[in-house]
Amino acid sequence: MESAALLLLVLLLRDQTTALLLADRDRNCSVVEVDPSAVVRRVDPRFLSVTIDASLASEEKFVSLLSSTKIRTLAKALTPSFLRFGGTRQDFMVFSPQKVQQDLGSSAGSSARWLFNGSSAEGSCDRMELPLWLEDKLKRDWTQQLLTLMREDLQGKYRRVKFTEDTVDLLHSFASCSGMDLIFGLNALLRSADNSWNSSNAGLLLQYCESRGYLMSWELGNEPNSYEKKAGIRVDGHQLGRDFARLREMMSQSTWYRGAGLFGPDVGQPREHRVDLLEGFLQSGSQAVDAVTWHHYYVNGRDTAVEDFLDPQVLDSLIQKTKDVLQEVQMVSPEKPVWLGETSSAFGGGAAGLSDTFVAGFMWLDKLGLSARLGTAVVMRQVFIGSGSYHLLDDNLDPLPDYWLSVLYKRLVGPEVLKVESPSSRVRLYLHCSNRNSYRGGAVTLISMNLGREPAWISLPALLSSSSTVEAFVLQSDRPGGEGLYSRCVKLNGGVLKMVDDRTLPHLKGARLPPAEHLQLPAFSMAFFVLTDAGAVACM
Structure with missing residues (x-):
């Protein structure tokens, strides 16, 4: 047959x-x-959504790439959608506001400040353009930066990154001007002596965003199941839930973010202790979040082969893992939506020469089909732009096959x-x-x-x-x-x-x-x- x-x-x-x-x-x-007479599932209109990996802010100048005319054109074609800013490096990012902007010594930093010049993002969408000479320079520098990021990933050693108002302004401008709903991932590895989340830095960021009138949603932490491996910090599910409850309390005290979205806990796919982490979080923090998020990848990007991308058994492996998460959530919060908060073909940054080629489309399209059928409300593709080889745009910001597949899905497929x-x-x-x-x-x-x-x-x-x-x-x-x-x-x-x-x-x-x-x-x-x-x- x-x-x-x-x-x-x-x-x-x-x-x-x-x-x-x-x-x-x-x-x-x-x-x-x-x-065709009855709807068996109904997903969010923003079902197919995308992420920007926090690695883009490993040096603040690279966030200026989001002012590229090309990248904004490509982003608009994927609306309506959520835009999640997060990933491994979000838990090493610290907001460092600068009341008096200093010259950072980079043309990109100067450009970012020139683009805004104190004006609102919404009013300046049409006139915010990254000069072509600067775009070309940033793309060349980004190619070299990817090598540095790859070495950090292989060594499992991550440096603390400070970001200023420029990064927040550019991210919000990009999302707003593209028609996407921004979800900003906060650092959850800032801990107090009792191992609870230290929310002071997040408070500064929320205060700044409210002062600018930025409409956005929030997440707290990325893959807490890996905190011990990447930072030597262990956080159990119950504490994680209490951390989210603390963030929700902060948001409720804000006139601007009282009704904003909060999503989490962005755990890795359920197995062994990761199930316990999700269970504990749901017991203490499920009421704090608007949707429960988890991450899924099919294979290890460092030892996979092209045959895996076409293997029905590999594709079907998503079914049981999705059912496991749905079952856990339904036992505690039956009405709570479940999202794939980060997902692609292969973990470890993707599979070089596969995750960014035509064959990756089979995993991506099948995941969209299966996820919708099983009851996942939103699927966030890792990554629109950022490190790794599972991106939708290449290093020249040109669209790859999965991008075109995503645009067609957006235009042709309803919820x-x-x-x-x-x-x-x-x-x-x-x-x-x-x-x-x-x-x-x-x-x-x-x-x-x-x-x-x-x-x-x-x-x-x-x-x-x-x-x-x-x-x-x-x-x-x-x-x-x-x-x-x-x-x-x-x-x-x-x-x-x-x-x-x-x-x-x-x-x-x-x-x-x-x-x-x-x-x-x-x-x-x-x-x-x-x-x-x-x-x-x-x-x-």
Whole structure:
């Protein structure tokens, strides 16, 4: 079955449960149930969200890259979304306000101050541009900085980083001007003698942000299960919950942040003592947070292989881990949303030559499909920009394949999840109502992946094609066969995707299928098929 060419007959009947029929060349059919009459899950409209790794602020000048015209253009295409600023180095960052700005001796620092010059971010979006000469210099310097960050990660030794108002201003400006909702990660490794969280530095930061009128949400700490390893500090779940309760108390005393979001505890995926950490946190701190966050990666970036990115068992490993977290949360706070607060393909900064190539898209798209189906409300992709090899933009700030996949998901897929079953472990399907900003009510989007080396065919019979137009968005590597899995370029319906200029994305147009037209789902491909006139009751 998996090595044969496949024919998928899609039958969607209004007001009743219908079926997807999968057949091979001999027309031997397997029935897969589909129900377009009822929503089985509903995710947050900002379901696909992104992160900026705190490593970008390892030297404050690099945060100025967020004033690049290109990066802001690319960010706007991913809205609506949350923008989380955090990661390992957030727990080594200390806010150091400067009432009188000093010359830091770097052109980038001068530029950051020039960009603001005391004016509000919202009023200056159109005129805040990073000069091209400075952008080029920062990109060159960032390439060298990545080597330093990599050495720190390998050694597990992290230095304290001071950041000023400039970093906060640039982050808020970037989020606000791009249309994203900023979540700022606070340092949880600032501890008092009794091992409780020392909130004084966070108090200074909240006070500054309130004085500027910055609308934003907050997190406290990153992967507390690793505190002992990276800083020699052990914090149990109950103390962690009390720390979050303290932060919520501080926010409640603020006129500006009384109703702001607080998310956490950003624990690693549950196993062994990490389960105890989450359990303890939920008992003492679940009421303090608006959503419970955890992190997930499939494999170790230092010893993985391309086959892992296409292995159905690896992809399905997300199912039980998600269920474990959901079960823990539901026992204590049944109504509390659960988020993947940080996630990508491989931990350890990603897998070099894999996490930033075409093959990574299968893990990313399948994670989006599975997470929505299982009941995860938000999925935050590590990383939009920052250290590692799992970024959406390369070192030149050009979009990588997972970026284009994310933009298409945003435009085509709505928050309502419908029931569908994948007919094969290597032909994976997910079904949503279509994005209402792009299509009228009743339209559905079939998310499809072919992990195999042989093509599949998807065909709409006359029963549906007579009343429904299909728009096909098929993503393939720009190179054929297995070699293409390592490519950093992607084709949409045969054309390579790239920016027109720094302010303009290409026109992402679907291929309209005539009635009864068979569409080939090529080997190693991903696709979105929008049934514009399906008339799905759940999507009206």
